[in-house]
Amino acid sequence: MANTLFDKVWDAHVVRKVKEGPDVLFIDRHFIHEVTSPVAFLGLESRGNDVVYPEKTFATADHNTPTINQHLPVEDPLSANQLDALERNAKKYGISHWGLGDKNNGIVHVVGPENGITLPGATIVCGDSHTSTHGAFGAIAFGIGTSEVEMVLSTQCIMQPKPKSLRININGSLGVGVTPKDVALYIISKLTTSGATGYFVEYAGDVFTNMSMEGRMTVCNLSIEMGARGGMIAPDEKTYDYIKGRALAPKGKDWEKAMEYWSTLFSEADAEFDLELSFDAAEIEPMITYGTNPGMGIGVSKSIPNSDPSDSGATSYKKSLAYMNFDEGESMLGKEIDFVFLGSCTNGRIEDFRAFCNIIKGRKKAANVTAWLVPGSHKVVDQIKEEGLDKIIDSAGFVLREPGCSACLAMNDDKIPSGKLSVSTSNRNFEGRQGPGSRTLLASPLVAAASAVSGVVTDPRTLLN
Amino acid sequence: MAYDKFNVLTSTAYPLPIENVDTDQIIPARFLKATERVGFGDNFFRDWRYNQDGTPKTEFPLNKEIYAGSKILVGGKNFGSGSSREHAAWSVYDFGLRCVISSFFADIFRNNCLNVGVLPVQVSSGFADQLFDAILADPKTEIKVDLPNQTVTLVATGASESFEINTYKKDNMLNGFDDIDYLKNIEDEISAFAKTRPF
Numbered sequence: 001m002a003n004t005l006f007d008k009v010w011d012a013h014v015v016r017k018v019k020e021g022p023d024v025l026f027i028d029r030h031f032i033h034e035v036t037s038p039v040a041f042l043g044l045e046s047r048g049n050d051v052v053y054p055e056k057t058f059a060t061a062d063h064n065t066p067t068i069n070q071h072l073p074v075e076d077p078l079s080a081n082q083l084d085a086l087e088r089n090a091k092k093y094g095i096s097h098w099g100l101g102d103k104n105n106g107i108v109h110v111v112g113p114e115n116g117i118t119l120p121g122a123t124i125v126c127g128d129s130h131t132s133t134h135g136a137f138g139a140i141a142f143g144i145g146t147s148e149v150e151m152v153l154s155t156q157c158i159m160q161p162k163p164k165s166l167r168i169n170i171n172g173s174l175g176v177g178v179t180p181k182d183v184a185l186y187i188i189s190k191l192t193t194s195g196a197t198g199y200f201v202e203y204a205g206d207v208f209t210n211m212s213m214e215g216r217m218t219v220c221n222l223s224i225e226m227g228a229r230g231g232m233i234a235p236d237e238k239t240y241d242y243i244k245g246r247a248l249a250p251k252g253k254d255w256e257k258a259m260e261y262w263s264t265l266f267s268e269a270d271a272e273f274d275l276e277l278s279f280d281a282a283e284i285e286p287m288i289t290y291g292t293n294p295g296m297g298i299g300v301s302k303s304i305p306n307s308d309p310s311d312s313g314a315t316s317y318k319k320s321l322a323y324m325n326f327d328e329g330e331s332m333l334g335k336e337i338d339f340v341f342l343g344s345c346t347n348g349r350i351e352d353f354r355a356f357c358n359i360i361k362g363r364k365k366a367a368n369v370t371a372w373l374v375p376g377s378h379k380v381v382d383q384i385k386e387e388g389l390d391k392i393i394d395s396a397g398f399v400l401r402e403p404g405c406s407a408c409l410a411m412n413d414d415k416i417p418s419g420k421l422s423v424s425t426s427n428r429n430f431e432g433r434q435g436p437g438s439r440t441l442l443a444s445p446l447v448a449a450a451s452a453v454s455g456v457v458t459d460p461r462t463l464l465n
Numbered sequence: 466m467a468y469d470k471f472n473v474l475t476s477t478a479y480p481l482p483i484e485n486v487d488t489d490q491i492i493p494a495r496f497l498k499a500t501e502r503v504g505f506g507d508n509f510f511r512d513w514r515y516n517q518d519g520t521p522k523t524e525f526p527l528n529k530e531i532y533a534g535s536k537i538l539v540g541g542k543n544f545g546s547g548s549s550r551e552h553a554a555w556s557v558y559d560f561g562l563r564c565v566i567s568s569f570f571a572d573i574f575r576n577n578c579l580n581v582g583v584l585p586v587q588v589s590s591g592f593a594d595q596l597f598d599a600i601l602a603d604p605k606t607e608i609k610v611d612l613p614n615q616t617v618t619l620v621a622t623g624a625s626e627s628f629e630i631n632t633y634k635k636d637n638m639l640n641g642f643d644d645i646d647y648l649k650n651i652e653d654e655i656s657a658f659a660k661t662r663p664f
Contacts (some may be wrong), residue, residue: 016651016657021633024648036550038500047645053659061496064498085500119664126554129549129573145577147643157655161631193485194543197572227546229572237645250664252616263661293485293546312590315539316484326654409494430489430547432512450651 002268004165005234006200009140009265012289013123015157020161028122029139030152031108032095034064034082035411039324040149041089049154051093056156058117059090062107067374067401070100079412093153106377106403109133109221109345114379115215116246120235125152130345130427132223132237135232136216137267138240140200142230163229164274166199167267170207172281177461179355180215181347181444183207183427184222185287187279189297192440197227199275202267207281208233214351221461222427225294234266235383239393286460288332289429289442291320296429300447300459304330318372323431324439325419332441332457339422340371341434341451342445344408347425348376350383352445357392359449360462365397366455372414373398374406396453410435468582472643474563475609475620476536479526482601486540487547488574489640492556494548505552506559527560531604539596539608540567545574554581564610566617568593580643586610586617592626595619612638 003011015024018286029036032040037059046050064079074080083100090097096263100103104111109130112118120138125131127149134141148158168187188195201223208216240259250258255456285299298305306328307317330331342348342356353375365371373393375381381403384390393400407414408426411434416422418437425448429440443451447461453463494648496508511527521528538557545553554577557565563583568590575585588596598617599606607620612635618625630638637643648655 018633018647021631024655025660026655028662030664035497039551041500041532042501043645049645049649052656063494076498081500082498122664127551129547131549143573145549145551145554145573145580147577147580147645151645151648154645155652156659157648159633159644159647163572166475172544191544193546194569194571195541197569199562214539224484224547224573227543227571254664257663293487312542313484315482319483363479409489411494411497428489428547430487432493433489436493436495436517442628 001179002271003230004267004271004273005138005202005265006140006165007032009121009123010162012121018159022161024157025123025156025160026407027125027152027156028056029117029124031112031126031131032057032059032149033088033108033128034061034086037089038082038085038151040146043150044154045173051153052092052096053156054269057095057153058112059086059095060105060108060111061086061099063405063409063451065100065404066413067404067406068374070402073101086301090426103378106379107345107405109381109409110348110376113137113217114246114377116243116249119243119249119258120239121265125158129224130221132135132230133217133221134344135220135223135230136213137243138232138235138262140230140232143224145326155341163200164198165202166196166228166275166277167202167273169205169276169278170281171205172207174207174281174284177286177446177464178447179444180211180218182284184219185278185289185294185297186284186444187350188222188294189287190279191226191295192395193225193293193295194225194227199228201228201231203233209236213238214349217349218346222294225427234273235262286444286447287444288447288457289364290326290332292323292431296320296427297442299330300332300443302332304328304332333459335421335457336455337423337451337457338420339416340369340448341374341407341422341424341426342448343372343374343376343406344426345376346372348380349378352425353384353389355445356449357389359400359446359460360396360453361392362398363453365452368455371398371452372401372407374401375403377403393454407434409433421449423457468558468641471563471582471584471612471638473609473611473613474536475607477532477605477607478537478539478599479523479532479535479538481526481538482597484541485543485546485599488545488550488553489547491545491553492550497550497552502555505556506561509556509560534561535569536562537564537566537608537610538562539593539600540565542567542569542590546571549573551577551581554578554583557583566593566596579638582638584610584612584638584642586628594628595624604644607616
């Protein structure tokens, strides 16, 4: 049987197949951050093991870090302790470490690609479920638990059964104001948060071919939210252009050799997938979520669906709406909001800031809105300044913060207060995700910007410059 | 991380018939700041167990005295969705549970459970409903999880269903082994493989 892109990359990394068990999978690139790695290093030490390939692991601090005054000591002693542990462990084992203030520092899934660490055909893991982001380059990338972090440190392998394959095809052209984030939220709303569980996704079709690398990263990032282990897109000229010349990308002869291999990374025309789904690009609107999981999304102009009493999930659905303080049938447009968050590994890249600025340019932040604009990395900050977007942000009454995971997960100082409603470009709207009692509406940078200047949930198509 | 062997477990169970329970509910992110694996049981389902002033929510099943000491949790469909945080699986174990039963598990959570000694048992939604009904009718309902025979049984009625687990993971659970033990044993094979990787 002809191979899929996923088969080609997976099979090239199988050290051995365990009888009636998982595959032993070799890992090319391993990212670590301060939250899910300390216990792995403890485990490593308690067993008397060493880090076997320190040059294949990359450490960056992101989850706990403050997004203002990063030059000052971190106030929260528990966060400071984890950040210290990351630095200490990296130093002890000879792992490269981009700590707070380092020019390469930023969110792990932003800095990996920026520095040429993320490559097509590689296996990439990190103790973070949004590792699926790196699949945008035609890599197999997925999140792992701390036990597996320890496995990679001490053996460079993990043990996983090979997932089933799912191809999602979207052809046609996206409408005005419809971004990669909307494409992903649309797919998740159709599949639900468990619809792709057990599968590894390949995204194919015009929409993804025409998408920028930043956009592809946003889509692959959200693969986990439909339950998939990861998602990937076959590398093409855009991929190579993005990687070429990056600090740690292959150079000279190595580049030529790599290109030769990368050009073989696509699903054969007659490759068979365990499941194949197709959607029409024209059906996709700017999206927004109304509930407490990313599958509870609708077009921003639509009303909250009515529950189906015959559905086994009806109780959970009502619980979710009760938490959000929303009613069935209500319109999302016009709901007064309190916070806007632009950033995260989902939407913290330069293109996201360009989109946000397109809407806020010449307008003012609404008085009732607190906005946190958090670039994904220092390189994104530099690019924002180079393009003069910082001036647009400033004139519109917004403030640019320093890089980090910020309000995506309420592990640092950026927490949405209880009961407050936030339009967020991040990836999860779970209960309390942005702070205990916080209420999250997931949306694109365009919807976030339109809502930030209006003070209420707003369709960006009415404000596009 | 060593854990106790798992063979046959007979216990009452906590019922949690809610769908899409995500790992941010199992253990909220603000409790992930430890650098050691201690105390995660205290914050298991923190925001569903406690009000913001720290008082317990007495109606939440995990707080009900009648289920106290159960080693099994029966959860709703798509249990453990969301983050890859193994802390979620640790908190299950540290709370005193050895087994989670659901009609559907999120992938990474299931894997993390197997790595830390918590047995994820996937049953049909019909059987999950039977379990919920039985527990809600009688909180002292006992469930027997038999790993060697891969069966889960309602002790009172004998209603039973088999569950899937691959032989390798099953042997690990029965013996308290983990993947690192296996991988360290094939180190030479791995280093030979590593030499063939281009980057």
